[in-house]
Amino acid sequence: MKVLVIGNGGREHAICWKLAQSKKVTHVFAAPGSDGISNEKVKSVSIPADHHAELMTFAKEEKIDLTIVGPEAPLVDGIVDSFNCEGLTTFGPSKAAAALEGSKTFAKEMMKKYQIPTxxxxxxxxxxxxxAYVKQQGAPIVVKADGLAAGKGVVVAETEAEALNAIDQMMEEKAFGEAGSSLVIEECLRGEELSLMAFVHENTVIPMVPVQDHKRAYERDQGPNTGGMGAYSPVPHLENGWVEQAEREILRPMAEAMVKEKVPFTGILYAGLMITESGPKVIEFNARFGDPETQVVLPRMKSDLIDVIESTLNNVEMNVEWKQEACVGVVLASEGYPASYEKGVAVHIPKINDDIQTWFHAGLQEQEGHWVTNGGRVLLLSSLGKTIEEALSSTYHVLEKQQWDGLFYRRDIGHHVTSRR
Structure with a gap:
């Protein structure tokens, strides 16, 4: 079969990489893809992710059997609705269902109505x-842009002044455009974060293994929120019953709630959770694979990704096989990210152990035979190991062997595990 993956980041690279391993797949196309995603099994097609009509034309001309949408913006803009109207099989939510990510207000109202903990x-x-609400409630408090802001529209304000400044930036200065025209201001949950994704179609829910993401830019979880600076799976200190509880009280109830509201969800339902003293509570829902979570979850998947997606679409909750090994991913980002940063910085990519390690490309392009930066998050090195510590050692051994001029990375990914041991 032929599969089209829409997007060009590290998440899409991981999806294409996994699809290329399927015996059922003859061709993988990525649109727009990138120089790093392209190889002998994956072909990049220079059609931007927001050019829906061109993508549909390509899918029909190439007789694409399945389209997987990576980033959130096309989903929120209704690309799945357009594809479905043309009879093209697509794995992703409709525009109405993608509002779970596109509008934090919609997501919170759904959780309130169906008593999903948040x-x-x-x-x-x-x-x-x-x-006035911030002054009444006090700090710490969380300020969120209602719309899409590339994972950066959330401020966990430790002080009242910080919260008031965030309101000004989002609503007055339009730091995130129209996404900040409306704000969700919520209590600050305490605990540890956990990401749990699931393949969903209507009432069918097939959970993946849990993963922990590191969203702050700098060590010791300092600095601004980013799209994610690294991740690891499994999460041994948070898996003692919490995952099953989250599936039972959050993932399945939300899938069922969307059916009841006549906006059934198809695709990847991502629950960003805070494991509090009273159990898991939802920080946010996303309507697609997480980034960088995908780059550590898919390397652990033994099952064929196509088999899982087909089973989901056929409402069969198959038993997905997972590797026992741990997986760690560390992001290399441009200096200045998530604020302004320079592009065109030369990058040398060192060799790795291909049996257990993979470079996933996010913001790189090839110029005259050399790699240069073209984005905020540039690369992610994913490594498998018998334990989290072994996978970490393998990853940092590669990263620390060379100097990364113009780039930075966190040296404490997985510290919640290593500090306990």
């Missing part, structure tokens, strides 16, 4: 009312 909150479209 932080208490209020919604504001007025600056002064938002500030």
């Amino acid at each position: 932080a208490s909150y209020e919604v504001f479209d007025n600056v002064e009312a938002a500030k």
